[in-house]
Amino acid sequence: MFTIAIIGRPNVGKSTLFNRLVGKRLALVDDRPGVTRDRREGEARLGDLVFKIIDTAGLEEGAAASLSGRMRAQTERAIESADAVFFLFDARLGLTPDDRFFANLVRRADKPLILIANKAEGRIGEAGAREGYDLGLGDPVPLSAEHGDGMSDLYSAIREALPEQTELPAEEEEGETRLILGEDEDGSELDPTKPLRIAIIGRPNAGKSTLLNTIIGQDRLLTGPEPGLTRDTIGIDFEWGGRKIKMFDTAGLRRRAKVEDKLEKLAGHDAVRAAKFAEVAVLLLDATIPFEKQDLTLADLVEREGRALVIGVNKWDLIEHRGAKLSELREEAIRLLPQVKGAPVVxxxxxxxxxxxxxxxxxxxxHEVWNKRISTARLNRWLAGALEQSPPPAVSGRRIKIRYMTQLRARPPYFLLFGNQLDALPASYERYLVNGLRQAFDLPGVPIRISKKTSDNPYADRKARQR
Incomplete structure (x- = not known):
């Protein structure tokens, strides 16, 4: 699969074109310039072409150590890794001195280049598109990323710029794997051939982007002392120990009451969406101020969405008396997060x-625990002991009867109880069963779901007839 990087000044429509090509609103879009800061990658489709597309920050002049300079460095890395480049300019505004300056940067990269005159709808746009010839980068492709006009011309330009790479590989059929278990045999829904999806979430300035850069071994994400640098949720593919990983860096999440800026709200929604679609969420805490109220709110979100949870305590190098501090944090996690009891604290x-x-x-x-399946035979042997040790209470003079238990599915573990009057089963008894399941079958750090199904009374119709 070939790769194309989208570059250009701020607010020329790079993220709008990115969203158009991937078919989803993945990148944040706003009228304000400079919304995009990190590189975002996605799988683009245009006709019969499938390729990787990289959205980049708007090119701006600035010192290397400044925020604009660091953003430009990220864009330059995207150009280096790409097979070709889309260079966008705003056809409604026409060429600017910045367009001409950065056109020289792209020319030095010596990569196949497609010049795109975006926002080319209408007479003004058509006239501005023709100015693109002055850059000496070839024929400009007029299009409107917002409305989808001109995409056929873009398709032809890609074919012409990358004649070898645009030959599609033959599709391979995926084999179906079935899980066959014995009556007393546990199993798993884990598929090691699929990438493990991980979302790193936390408050602003907890060090999420720095951590991901360290994990992948390169400065892939923009970092710095400024809080709120990350806006888009960025997914990065890599391998760890032979296992495919897709890890998402997200914007720092503050309490809703404190969020007034539209962009921060959009970034927050993007981060929450990443947590919902991940399999494992890493809640990253700042070791100097751990377990703030917002941290607990994020842990609740992970539990409600049924994701597995790992608690990462970052900036550990700033902590003294680490042994005592770690014991304290693990006790705090057990006390404050009983709904995901046993979540690893690292x-x-x-x-x-x-x-x-x-x-x-x-x-x-x-993740293995989250995918775990427990056989019905083992579950019911455990259930018999649990009921004997602490029977369900009586309701209106009749004792609640739990007859049977089975696991409907994993991801997260989801169990179904059969019995009589289960609608009246107290929440405290459900917690007793959940804690027992977690301990007996080693299910730390994952939400556990229990549903109840009341058995029909086989004598109900006979009693009705006797009346």
Whole structure:
């Protein structure tokens, strides 16, 4: 699969074109310039072409250490990794001095280049598109990323710029794997051939982007002391120990009451969506101020969405008396997060890389638990002992009867109880069963779901007839 990077000044429509090509509103779009800061990658489709597309930050002049300079460095890395480049300019505004300056940067990259005159709808756009010839980068392709006009011309331009790479490989059929278990045999819904989806979530400035850069071993994401640098949720594919991973860096999430800026709200929604579609969520805490109220709110979100949870305690290199502090944090996690009791608490430093290996081990371990299936025979042997040790209470003089239990599915573990009057089963007794399941079958760090199904009374019709 070939790769194309989209570059250009701020607010020329790069993210709009990215969303158009991937077929989803993945990148944040707003009228304000400079919304995109990190590189975002996606799978683009145009006709019969399938390729990787990279959305980049708007090119701006600035010192290397400044925010604009660091953003430009990210864009330059995207150009280096791409097979070709889309260079966008705003046809309604026409060429600007910045367009001409950055056209020289692209020319030096010596990559196949497609010049795109975006926002070319209408007479003004058509006239502005013709200005693109002055850049000396070839014929401009007039299009409207917002309305989808001109995409056929873009398709032809890609074919012409990359004649060899645009030959599609033959599709391969995926084989279907069936899970066949014995009556007393546990199993798993884990498919190691599929990428493990991980979302890193947390408050602003917890070090999420720094941690992901350290894990993949390159400065892929924009980092710095400024809080709120990350806006888009960025998914990065890599391998760890032979296992395919897709890890998402997300924007820092503050309490809703404090969020007034439209962009921050959009970034927050993007981060929440990433947590919902991940399999494992890494809640990254700042070791100097752990377990703030917002951290607990994010843990609740992970539990409600049924994701596996790992708690990463970042900036551990700043902590003294680490042994005592770690014991304290693990006790706090048990007390404050009973709904995901046993979630791994891993101290680490995204800046130095200490603890990163243990974090990945914890992620793999909790993912296996999240996929775990327990045989019906084992479940009911455990249930018999649990009921004998603490029978369900009586309701209106009649004792609640639990007859049978089975696991409907994993991801997360979901169990079904059969019995009489189960609608009246107290929440406290459900917690007793959940805690028992977690302990007996080693299910730490994952939500456990229980549904109830009341058995029909076989004598109900006979009693009705006797009346």
């Amino acid at each position: 101290p680490l430093s995204g800046a130095t890389g200490d603890g990163v290996g243990k974090l990945m081990e914890a992620i793999f371990r909790v």
